Amino acid sequence: MSELSIEATQAILQDVFGRCTFRLWHPTREDWTAEDPRDQVEQAPTPAADLVAVDHRQSPADRLAAIERDLGVCERCILCRERRNIVFGTGNPDADLLIIGEAPGEQEDAQGVPFVGASGLKLDAMLQNVLGLAREEVYILNVVKCRPPRNRNPNADELESCLPFLHRQVASVSPKVILLMGTVALKSLFETNQGITRNRGKWRSYNDIPVMPTFHPAFLLHNKEKKNVRLVWQDLVDLRDRMDELGIDRAPIESRP
Numbered sequence: 001m002s003e004l005s006i007e008a009t010q011a012i013l014q015d016v017f018g019r020c021t022f023r024l025w026h027p028t029r030e031d032w033t034a035e036d037p038r039d040q041v042e043q044a045p046t047p048a049a050d051l052v053a054v055d056h057r058q059s060p061a062d063r064l065a066a067i068e069r070d071l072g073v074c075e076r077c078i079l080c081r082e083r084r085n086i087v088f089g090t091g092n093p094d095a096d097l098l099i100i101g102e103a104p105g106e107q108e109d110a111q112g113v114p115f116v117g118a119s120g121l122k123l124d125a126m127l128q129n130v131l132g133l134a135r136e137e138v139y140i141l142n143v144v145k146c147r148p149p150r151n152r153n154p155n156a157d158e159l160e161s162c163l164p165f166l167h168r169q170v171a172s173v174s175p176k177v178i179l180l181m182g183t184v185a186l187k188s189l190f191e192t193n194q195g196i197t198r199n200r201g202k203w204r205s206y207n208d209i210p211v212m213p214t215f216h217p218a219f220l221l222h223n224k225e226k227k228n229v230r231l232v233w234q235d236l237v238d239l240r241d242r243m244d245e246l247g248i249d250r251a252p253i254e255s256r257p
């Protein structure tokens with residue numbers, strides 16, 4: 001039996017299905033030579049050089065300890081008035097994966113640790129079940145270190161006061177990849193007005209570090225639609241693939257309970 005050309009097949013399909021329009025895809029030269037779309041990612045504004053200068057004679061743990069000393073009993077913005085604890089960051093200072101959240105909530109404020117309570121448990125499950133990592137293997141922090149009253153979003157002044165410490169923390173840990181969780185984190189680091197819904201799942205870059213933005217675990221707890229869970233799962237699988245490309249060590253998922 002002779003093979004039909006693409007044009008003949010298209011004509012038959014259009015004849016059979018009437019008003020439906022078909023375009024049979026077959027790769028063109030441009031398709032084969034197209035660059036990896038990850039090469040055209042949004043770049044974060046470059047942080048000031050003095051914030052990201054790293055003393056390589058110090059260990060990441062010592063560098064973080066120096067930043068925490070500089071922060072001190074911080075009163076640089078009004079969020080100091082109602083906070084119970086400064087929530088600096090937690091985890092492995094040598095981590096390849098850095099997770100950036102938004103601002104401490106009630107539980108974080110009470111304990112002085114980011115991502116605890118229900119959101120923390122959700123994050124732990126994501127890390128373990130999709131990435132094969134325990135919380136202790138990554139470094140976790142927020143864009144602001146003190147809880148905004150009634151969990152409102154931090155305002156521009158508060159972000160401006162606190163972000164230099166975030167830039168220094170990222171430079172000190174020097175991760176290979178960043179997971180950015182939530183709209184506040186996205187807007188703060190990338191100085192954009194766009195929210196996370198339109199931007200989750202699209203690779204970005206901060207100071208030459210690949211960044212995967214996704215929904216915050218708290219959003220998943222309040223919006224239990226399966227669609228949102230599936231989207232975060234997709235983002236984490238994409239992140240996992242990138243981690244494997246970068247040679248980041250993690251346990252095989254199969255070995256996890």
Ligand code: SF4
Nearest residue numbers: 074077145146161162
């Ligand atoms: S939010 Fe940041 S800048 Fe404001 S008081 Fe807390 S640590 Fe200081």
